Amino acid sequence: MQRIKDKELEPTEWQVDPKTGERFRMIGKIKEYELMVRIDGIEIPQSQLADYHKRKKEAEERRKAEAMEAAKNRPEPKSCPFANGCNTTCKREGCKIFANGKCALATIADASGVEIEEAPAKDNRKCPFSIYGHCKGCALYNKGCAIVRLAASTINK
Known part of the structure; x- marks a missing residue:
């Protein structure tokens, strides 16, 4: 009789x-409802809690x-000549003149179509915006200075 009772209570x-x-x-003649656990604002049956954590991870x-x-696919940041008077890394999306992956001034200059061979740093001239005078890493430099390119396009018109 004992075995039957144990089997009934499984x-x-x-x-x-x-x-x-x-x-x-x-469990025997008793209906046991599953405990619901509230996590991240939703209720999950306790038996599915481990699976929920696994899927979340x-x-x-x-x-x-x-x-x-x-x-990894993001282009290398270039230094911005307008950042607090010194060459610091461009803040990209946080910058008000940064658009579509590059400096908006450089984009406007590229659209002007004026080609220049070198940055204005040749002939011992320094960039007026940079305390270091470097052009190659500047956000405005793309085969030449964007500001010089803009100036050249407006002079030619």
């Missing part, structure tokens, strides 16, 4: 109650990998 598989939609299992790792890949 819990059955989880089922869904058609009336309430909640998960339950039978995988999604976070996927987002990190995508962000790292996007960072």
